[in-house]
Amino acid sequence: MTSLRGRPGARSTIPRTHVVIIGAGLMGAAVGRELKRRRPDLAVTLLERAIPGAEASAAAAGILGAQAEPEGPGPLLDLALASRSRWSAFARALLQETGVDVGYRACGVLEVAFTDDAVQRLATRAHWMRLAGLAHHTLDRQEARQRQADVAAMVRGALWLPDDGAVDPRVLVPTVVAAARAAGVAVRSGCIVAGLEVGEGRVRAVQLDGPDGSCECVQADHVVVAAGAWTDLVPGLPACRTPVTPVRGQLARLRPPRPVTDCVLKAGAHYLVPRADGTLIVGATTEHVGWQRGVTDAGLAHLLAGACSLVPALADATVLEHWSGLRPHAGDGLPLLGPHAGIAGLHLASGLYRNGILLAPIAAEIVAAGVLGTAPPLADPAWLPGPASGLVQRRKTA
Template sequence: MSECQLIVGGGVLGLLSAYALASAGNHVALFDSQSVGAESSWAGGGIVSPLYPWRYSPAVTALAHWSQDFYPWLGEQLLAQTQIDPEVYVTGLYWLDLDDEADALAWARREERPLQCVDVAAVERAVPALAKSFGRVLHMADVANVRNPRLVKALRAALQQMPNVTMHEHCAVSGFIREGGRVTGVHTAQGDMYADQVVLAAGAWSGELMKTLGIELPVVPVKGQMILYKCREDFLPAIVLAKGRYAIPRRDGHVLIGSTLEHAGFDKTPTDEALASLKASAVELLPALADAELVGHWAGLRPGSPEGIPFIGPVPGHDGLWLNCGHYRNGLVLAPASCQLLADLMLRREPIVDPAPYAPAGRLALAG
């Protein structure tokens, strides 16, 4: 017998959770306080890799590797279903002048990933726009980026085609309905809504909602600002990354530069200071951007969490409530694996990876 599941949050984690659960035949209702995909899922860069994968725990690595292998299929599936191309674009990624190059290479050997040192002159031939100021380069050829605004648009369209999915946009959730020790629904702007299970996938806002249950979920907003240039289509053939800043090429010649890391609460106002800093980084990486057309500057809020390890699984003492949140800088990277794992746990299937590192049990506290 199919169950009814209610998802709070319409970012890529909420959308893919709905897609996975509905594909298994369940009835899914998804709620977002605005249009789906309008927050960090839209604002991010879309690199299908952690920026520095060797600096993360094995828990993040496990989800990243599964998702990286899955993304090409997901892009093809969504294009076939919706005629909207998420543009999963395999460009490779160059890391420039790393301080921890030896750690990166050791990680690659251990994880059997195709990361290698490459000759600077060869990189300069492959990426002519790159500044000539770098001395050492690591390269991974199979890294892709996804055009995240198109990904959420495709997911929204796919869900709209499914008769067992309803989407409630511009419908804020203010808290949870509890009956005994069980969560049975949510309070919304359109009234109380009930379900067999509730999934919280509200990104940076997840911690605020958990406080309504007296639970301290360590997920906090971390602001990130980015800028966008319009260049010719062949200007940048690969992702380049130096000093924590990156340039991401889109197929049509747009180049994203990101990103800042700011603790500013829920303020998403773009600032002149960040704009100047991002433009300086852009020109340091790709000098010709000094004369390129700047076409965008925006900010989003990442769901910061301890060590960037997401919370995926049931909430102890609150039967019926599940978490899929706290992915910090890697929401788009980890989303396919995170949502598959969530669905596996909720549907009592064999999980794709060991769920223990992501379990909320032992990682939550009572709100003060």
């Protein structure tokens, strides 16, 4: 064997490990940024078929509802609390890396109840939050209106969650993409992933179809699938723990006649999120309509009725915008995060459903740790992509 050491002009040609991420939504960009922050020597490529960040991530309301969203203790609450505790540092780091303030605010969420049943549901939620030692305040009708004077007079009670917050995804998502670029991630748009190449049980490459009919094969040591609602459509992706399907959500932006809330207001599926410019985001519908991305009159009527029942003064608001997005819904309600058990080098960062904005910091850390082979900050088999260990076992022994 000939040693290269000391030979004039000789250069080491050890190829850099190449990580390819499919999908440049918030998840793909956050994972790419995290990988380059930890290991600047990695080559990381983010492949996007259309415009980076233009799908579910840009459509979101931006509630950071770590307590407001989970139904009770369990893996989702664990992830949500861990992510919320990272949000302040995440926003500060993005400011340093890009000069952009993404407008993170721990403004609190006020969950309000208008019926006896809803009061009972809030009491149940307060109970598990008390057991979990989480900050919360149960408010009676008068206290709820003292907290937010414009809440409808027929309010029966409320739950105040002071540690939850909000961020504006329209500022956040391009900022995370910019931070990924600044860290050295190569972002390529117009790349439709046409297949995954697997050999001897590990991922080898990603095949691309160009818009002009051209084909390209991108060698990869690791592939992270972060394709949102389209995850199951990535050609060649093997079975995961659970399918990911699209769930449409419609939102509207209003200009209220005057400021009506300084925190997130929520009643059941309806919510209001104040933005720094004085406008108000009204959400959201939950519709199982496949890949239909359009907005509907019925959807807008539903949003406005919900908004006015929460805050009657909004009857005089102006509707500025109405849009929709497709949430990536995992069948069992938990995201798919980390290495796939069946194929070495394949990782999932998907199924974030209603909480992808909230969960971005912790999800990015978990997935990056899986790629780098380091210990994740939080581990639970419940959110591993699978497939179920029984399936892998059967396949191995077949």
